[in-house]
Amino acid sequence: MNPHSDSLAPDEEGEHSVLRMERRLAHPPAKVWAAITQPAHLAQWFPSEVTLELRPGGEMGFHFPGDDGPGMTGEVTDAEEPRLFAFSWGDDHLRWEIAPEGPDGRGSLLTLVHTFGDRFGAPSFAAGWQLCISALGQFLDGGQAEVSRDAGELHEAYLEQFDLGHGAVTEGGIRFERQLVRPADAVWAELCAGEEPLEGDTAPDGFLADGVSAGPITSVTSPTSLTYAVHPKGEVRWELARGTGYGARLVLTQTGPFGSAADTGEALAAWHARIERLAGQLLEG
Template sequence: MTTSSRPDSLTTTGDRSALRMERRLPHPPEAVWAALTDPERLARWFPFEVTVDLVPGGTIGFNLPGESAPAASGTVTDLDEPRLFGFTWGTDQLSWSVSPDGDGSLLTLVHTFGDQPGAASFASGWHLCLGALGQLLDGGPVEAGRDDGALHDAYVERFGLGRGVVESVPGGRRLRLERQLVRPAEVVWDTLCAGVEPVPGLPVPEGFTAEKVEAGHVTEVRPPGFVTFAVEPDGAVSWELGEGTGHGARLVLTQSGPEGFDAETALAAWQERIERLAAQLLTRPSLP
């Protein structure tokens, strides 16, 4: 079994974010090290099958189960048995450190990456994997479990990933919210429409609006991933659903307006609207 020694955390510097997760394990460092580095044991709790040349500078490959060609690869950057195992995974960096802790071990994972809005997906995935690692070390059956989205969205709240930003743009101001959602674009679109599809030239359906934002007519629509419509004063709102981390669609919402546009009030309204959308999605199956 695993127990958290301190809350999982996320720090961001420039365009790189670092997720830190600590777990206390009632097993000696040597046992934990074997579960981290032996491909056969890794395959029972890690999200991919792993092949690794366990030397500094060695190649590490991440294979989908049953596939011979690696889906991604990296390089072993740190190796100090049984204390430190670090490697790259594409553009990401993972560092696993193991230290004695009483009659057990303290395992620390630091995952560094460039996609800050994806942090909740990474955290919820590793949360489940670390639970499976504890089951493996305990000698029982290993069941990684699945997240229906609630764990993911709890990390969104913990890390403050739903806040958005306001920025100056030529001729005015713009707010921007980017959030990883837990259902595919088709399900998100269906939820937003609630039976009323947006049509260019007609008022935008209520599901795409927010309180205190004076919505007008649809100007462009490309279901199930894009709609833009006019708003007062002299601005526009766009909803865009694109590729995310694999948990679901990535939402990017923007609203632009002139210099006097109260972007802060509008941002708060959109934050509340997207929180309600996220809660709705938890009640929806993965397919419409």
């Protein structure tokens, strides 16, 4: 399995992201079809328990073990044995294609096309599917399928591969969004380094980037947000919101007047370096 062949691109309308993953399996399409459509087989490698009616328009249910909630629902959109199985899962859509592989057709090329709205969640989705499809291969081989948990290295490798670490220029300044691999309280502890920030204080060094002179903290809600003034007449805001299952979703913004395009570029570079350093510290921790 070669994760480097995986790709992320916008859909035709530019409103969703499309993750495409291909894997070669040493098993015929009929066997792979059973493994991706029968609930008892799905239970061995898929990330949730599944109930389904295997027909276009059939209902699907998804329930994570240990989750007391009602679970998520979906609908089968395609069921063409043994080559195509597709369905919605909440707001996402998953398409599984199976093609014969090899001169005798005893192998299969399995292609997953996952369409979703959360572009910055793509590294989490790709890492999760990589681990699940590895478990699928173990199951097909007759072994004990184990869906291992990524400690963050695979997630960060996909984030780099998909080039999702850079910020963007907005109407009011610059903005970064990044899925992190640790929960908000762990990120907050890393940023604060033992200091408890209070309104009116100067922001701890962890919240700064090279070239940014921090003014007083104007608002703080531990462990999810901190805003401080910067010269001239701007502010920096750190927000740690709920993200994918890996950890917190960081949204960092700096607003206010930048003197020139070069100044904006310098700010983008400085914050990119700061966030990369934070991501590395969280991974090590």
